Amino acid sequence: MEKKSTKLLTTIYDLGANDGANLPYYLSRAEKVVAVEANPQLVGHIEEVFALEIASSRLRLIHCALSDSASDGIPFYIHRRDHHISQVDPPPTERLHEYEITQLESRSIVDIVNDEGFPDFIKIDLEGYDGRVLQQLFQAGIYPPSLSAECHTTMPFSLIELTGLYRSYQLMDARYFSVLPVPRLDLSVTGTRDFSFHEGTAGPFGSDIPGPWMNSRQFLMNLAIAGLGWRDLHARMDPPDCQARVWMEHLPVRALVGGMLRKALRHGASSFALTTGSRV
Secondary structure (H helix, E strand, O other), X not given: XXXXXXXXXXXXEEEOOOOOXXXXXXXXXXXXXXXXXXXXXXXXXXXXXXXXXHXXXXXXXXXXXXXXXXXXXXXXXXXXXXXXXXXXXXXXXXXXXXXXXXXXXXXXXXXXXXXXXXXXXXXXXXXXXXXXXXXXXXXXXXXXXXXXXXXXXXXXXXXXXXXXXOOEEEEEOHHHOOOOOEOOOOEOOOEOOOEOOOOOOOOOOHHHOOOOOEOHHHHHHHHHHHOOEEEEEEEEOOOOOOOOOOHHHHHHHHHHHHHHHHHHHHHXXXXXXXXXXXXX
């Protein structure tokens, strides 16, 4: 069994912080948390709930939309009933009436990381924009040791696997969180606290995730069975439970994800989908 570490990380990024439900857990795991949220109402909620953490600089709250570059104003689509599915990309025409359109300042993730510091862990939950954020990070040579992204498409897995740096994977489904406790930390910075996770949260990361980790082949097989959708991919550079592998040992997986990436570049990110009985 992998030993749980009580050492605080330096910096965690929560991209798509939403209403801040994940922030107490992240604040227990890092000296500093950088939360990025676009929805003005949710930003106001986080400012109120986490006023002390913001004042002490343990929480850095950035109100902006993430895009390829900085801009004074880009359209952001806020869902009128479910704030979890607000997004940067335009929704389908037949669903446009469900959204309120507002203009927001935008920044690139690379600029934010350059300002705030290197991420030890980064959670990406940006309703279809996850892959493009990963692409920006990797192109800038920024490779967090641990990360998570949504699996609405296979683009995040393809980009992560093609780096050749990440050796361990997990597939998490937040819909099935009931009471999933994680060990207490007994540190002067955070005190002691038990955590449990509920539907709508991102859940634990790293060594707090129960069960064995998978290599890329095992992960892809599990994703093909589970299907795409409201699931989070977790990737780590170190192999905690699964046998360490060399990148070239998995040429079939490399060829498959390379094909996925080429298909997406030809047809757009929406083409990233498993073709073996997956469901969206």
